[in-house]
Amino acid sequence: MCPICLTHPETTSHVLWTCKAAQDVWSNSSRRSQKSRTEEAPFYELLTELLSTLPIEEHTKLALIAKELWYRRNKFIFESRFTSPQQVLKLVSTSISNLDELERHQLKITPKSQSLAKWCKPPTNSYKINWDAAIDKVNCKVGIDVSIRDWNGLVTATLRSPCYYFRDPLMGEALSALRAVQFDIKIELNNVIFKGDSKQVINGINVSIENWSIAG
Template sequence: MCSRNLQKRSISNQTFKELLASLMDEVDGEVLIEMAVVVWRLWKRRNEWIFQEIFTNPTSILKQVNQKLQELKVLYNNPSNTSERQEGREGIVEFWKPPPNNFYKINWDAAVDHKKCRVGVGVIVRNWEGQVMGTMRTNNSLFPDPHLAEAYGALQAVSLGTELGLRKIILEGDALNVVKEINGELEN
């Protein structure tokens, strides 16, 4: 029974991968961006509902998607905005900068689910041209401490870089205290 379920799941994953590959080959880049923003916002809405019990009206979702698409168009039309920071509705937003030539940048972020005592981590590896070289996500039953979650995320980032055989890397996370600890600026 269990092996059948796994087999069905892998078939559906393969079908999804084929559909995604077909979309990327046949659909205009602008449409792909729109689809990505819609899917991102729907996923965020799902997480808000599950983890925070916040319900967002579908009309509000559409407005947020349109706002994000407008912001992306402004960024695309004015590349100088992406080099540092941009003042947005939600405060200052940092934008990703590529690493120097022949280096890889590994970004990570962590999330905490206090109710279920779980920590989730996402990691992305990009080269000096901004191309994605690898990604991973994981979740684990850990004490739901944000500092611990970010430290665990940094460990996962390093592990992925090692697994990929990368030597020249720059680690980048948004938890200043963890970054300072990694750089040896804080005693712990």
């Protein structure tokens, strides 16, 4: 049984959606989510419905609320602490602010970020995988960013990976391209277009001549 309400079997859908304690949170978050169905159903179906009806700008909030509801359930079981709906939404609001601040910071420090504004969607039923690397020569490390969008421009998945030990820009860009390919293989997407802004790496990938350097 649900350890919070003690009246219904505990399922993923119950914890994250239909439990009265969860509905107390959702009812204070968005008018659109309040109008969604509340009957028991597989959470995948509920999530699919919410993502199709809610505007894109609310998708992040949806994911963060679900995450905090799961954290709340675990705190209640393992620490005997219950987080109120107001506290849950405050945590969500803080997370959204942190994400916004991180995005603004990245746009300030990444000169190549302007290329994102010129993003062109791939053909229908295809995906575009953008990869990039930011080099910190002082601390001898590289930050890797990979983003995957579908033919409608919706973000399918993202990856961020910090690496250390070297400060060679070509090596950083090559490693970023490699991580993008590995990421795609892991999530098993077909019909993909890889796009980067390192001419050396792109030329190195497209030519048939083998390159036995470290970056190659």
